[in-house]
Amino acid sequence: MSYYDVDAILTDAQKVPCTFEIDVPGLGYLDGNPGGTVKAGTKLDLPLWLGVMLAVSSGNNSGSQPLVTLDFPAPLQQRVINALKADPNSVDLRAQAPHFYALGARILDLFEDDEMVDVLTDTFRTRAAKIADHAHNARGPLTDGVDFLRGLDESERVVFKSAHEGPKSVKNWSQDVKKTNT
Structure with a gap:
């Protein structure tokens, strides 16, 4: 930190x-x-x-x-962990805590809980795929995607922004390379 x-x-x-x-x-x-x-x-x-x-x-x-x-704080209590196990995409992480994963990491520095490590890792992995899908959708998020995107915690918002701006940056870079080589 x-x-x-x-x-x-x-x-x-x-x-x-x-x-x-x-x-x-x-x-x-x-x-x-x-x-x-x-x-x-x-x-x-x-x-x-x-x-x-x-x-x-x-x-x-x-x-x-x-x-x-x-x-354990409310965002990391068993009812939230159970909801994340059932369907990670259905939980509004931002409503739980704006810095949900960072809070989880800080708490796991204090408590040893292998189940929580697994659940948070699986949640991030599962949600990252959906975040990338929404970031690459040229027409914007679908109707169900708006609520999902509003529920992203701060680290997921960084992933979304990077996935959204990445292809544009690669395209600009390749155009610059073509210009300098011609």
Whole structure:
């Protein structure tokens, strides 16, 4: 991740469910209690970057339990994974998370889940073929394709743009080569 990567910053801003394992004084503002204490067992949705920092931090004592436990965010919970297994093209990934695959990669850095790796890989592979078909359709997307294209996450939009502009770039390059060789 680059410090200046806007997509990475937006991915890290995605909310994830966290459960506080111990009482934490001074963080009450996270729960709407300014200056108060967040009690053990409190569940809050925190930005990914903050949740990770609190999950790896153990307070003042080394070896003590972490401050929070992270759970899978809503876009990566089992109901979405099951829908992706059934038909990857039917899920509106953008509605789940604008940076769906980046969020998945960040979560998989924290949790080891082979099934999720397989599902996300198969989803990207399956959807990439359909994205390429829509990008090369000269008449524009078909009626059912409009909703599909609206549901692309940011990395899929990059694939669409590259697949759409690629043939034009090759054509321009070949014309330039012909001009210089004549």
